[in-house]
Amino acid sequence: MGFGCVGQGLYDILQQLPGFGAExxxxxxxxxxxxxxxxxxxxEYHADALLDDPELDVLVExxxxxxxxxxxxxxxLQQGRRVVTANKAMLARHLPELVQLQDEFGGTLLYEAAVCGSIPILRTLDAHFGSEPLRSVSGILNGSSNYVLTRMTQEGTDYAAALAEAQLLGFAETDPTLDMAAFDPRSKAVILAAHAYGLFxxxxxxxxxxIEGITPTDIAYAKAQGLKIKVVATLEQLPDGRVTALVAPTFVAExxxxxxxxxEFNGVILEAAFAGTQFLRGRGAGGxxxxxxVLADLAALRQKRAYTYTKLRQPAAAFTTDLAVEIYLRSPSESIREDLALTDISLEGTGPDGYFAVGFTTLARLLKxxxxxxxAGALVVRTGPISALQEARHSAQEALAQ
Ligand SMILES: NC(=O)c1ccc[n+]([C@@H]2O[C@H](COP(=O)([O-])OP(=O)(O)OC[C@H]3O[C@@H](n4cnc5c(N)ncnc54)[C@H](OP(=O)(O)O)[C@@H]3O)[C@@H](O)[C@H]2O)c1
Incomplete structure (x- = not known):
């Protein structure tokens, strides 16, 4: 079902691998x-007709x-079929129901292509780290925004030109919002949360x-400190067991x-309790x-493999956004500073692109x-090392102040 970028890519691969034996x-x-x-x-033009064909032993959506x-x-899945999908937006909305349908009707759903394209991150989390606690899973999960940031950093290109280039090369959607406003990596973070922490x-x-509000000034600010701005998705388990998740531009050190x-590359860092740190990198998109x-999922189905969802079957960790985080804020208007209730401001001023500051706010406030x-066309960038979420700093300060 579907013969666009991914469908044609899979078709071409299967043509090149006659030994794989899939028709x-x-x-x-x-x-x-x-x-x-x-x-x-x-x-043919009615996907339902494929559902009605019992001779098809796998459906690729x-x-x-x-x-x-x-x-x-x-x-x-209600027919108990074996299905492969690449649709992260659909999975992020409906994963609980899709897992339940597999349990109820005995079908199998695999979706490795939905997160980081060619990188086998879901299989790694499910099959290899199903029993091991993970301190964090973080990475660059969207190739289009990473392409734009790379061009802006390496060539000094401005945002609009870098985005037009990404679209011309087929890396960005025609409606760039999904990629540039980080809806796409958010879907992937939601899927990762289920496999890494057993959280729906x-x-x-x-x-x-x-990064829709980014300007060359922001890139120059990062460069002056030997840093790059990357859109990083972070899932992290705090020492008290609670788990948080966010996707945000982040200053990344060498x-x-x-x-x-x-x-257009993607990369994911896993910090496992016993294995330590691992890093996977590869192409996140393209046919x-x-x-x-998808081919790997077809091979897995042939071996009767399904996701074990081991962590989903265990008591769920609590999810929190009640955390303090240090950010770099740059905005055409200064009033955003009040909206974010910025505190502990270590840098503040006005430049050619408006107001800028470095200070603390909370994830919950950023979400709101x-x-x-x-x-407002503002840009927010997490500062410091990507694992440095500063827990409950504000609550502690408020408690002391009362
Ligand atoms: N592109 C990537 O690199 C990439 C990477 C990872 C995941 N994904 C995911 O993979 C999925 C497909 O992406 P894509 O880039 O291949 O999309 P695409 O190039 O836009 O192709 C979509 C295909 O779906 C067909 N289609 C749409 N509605 C349909 C319907 N109701 N019944 C039957 N066919 C229908 C279209 O038919 P027509 O040909 O007639 O228009 C087209 O062939 C999306 O969920 C995407 O998020 C894509």
Missing amino acids: VRRIAVKNPTKTRSLPADRF VIDDAAEAFRLVKAA LKPEQVLHLG SSPLYTVEH HPTGSA QREKLRE
Whole structure:
């Protein structure tokens, strides 16, 4: 189902690997007038017809419509079918129900391609770290925004030009909001939370700050300190057992493996209780890299493998956004400072792109003011090492002040 970037990528891979022994029996697409790379008689226009065909032993759902994808995947799982999907937006909204449908009807759903394209992060978390506690999972999960940041940092390109370039190269969506406002990496963080911490989060619970407000001044500010700005998704377990998750632009130092993850590449750092730190890096998008992840899922299905969801079967950790975080704020208007109740300000001023400050706020406040920040064209960047969430600093200070 779907013969766009991912569907064509998978088809091409299967053509190149006749030894794999998979036959693409039927292909459903949407638009009957579109020019195709295969003869017209290879296509049909009602995905439901594939659901009705019991001879298809796997359904691959790679359409670009999350609501329709959910309807199709749900129906397939209700038949106890084996399904592979790449649709992170759909998974982030409906994972609890999709897991329950697998339990109830005995079908299997795999979705490695949905998070970081070719990087086998879900399989790694599920199969390898299913029993080991993780201190954190953090990384660059969106290739399009990373491409824009790389071009701005390396070539001094401004945001609009870098984005146009990413779109021309096919790295960014026609509507760039999903990537640039960090909706896409938020979906991936929600999926990661289920596999890394056994937590079903709603997308709205996860702070997602993007780079739509970024200017060359911000890049220059980072550069002057030997840092780069990267959009980093962070899932972290605090020493008290609570778990937090956020996606935000972050200053990344040369000592971090994320520093050299450039252009459309993705990278994920795992900090495991006993294994220590591991780093996975690879192509996060594109027909072949994403098709490669779908191929791996097809091979896994053949071996009767499914996600174990080990951590979901254990008592869930508490989720929190009640945490203090130090940020760099730059905004055309200074009033945002009040909205964020910035404290402990260590730097403040006004420059060509408006007001700037470095100070502390809370994740909960950023979550509440996110839309306002976006409307104001503000940029928020986490400062310091990516694991340095400063727990409850504000509550402690407030308690002392009373
Ligand atoms: N592109 C990537 O690098 C990438 C990476 C990871 C995950 N993903 C995910 O993979 C999925 C597909 O992405 P894509 O980039 O391949 O999208 P795409 O290039 O826009 O292709 C989407 C395909 O879905 C078909 N389609 C849409 N609605 C349909 C329906 N109701 N019934 C049957 N076919 C339908 C379209 O048909 P027409 O051809 O007739 O328009 C098209 O062939 C998305 O969920 C995306 O988030 C993509």
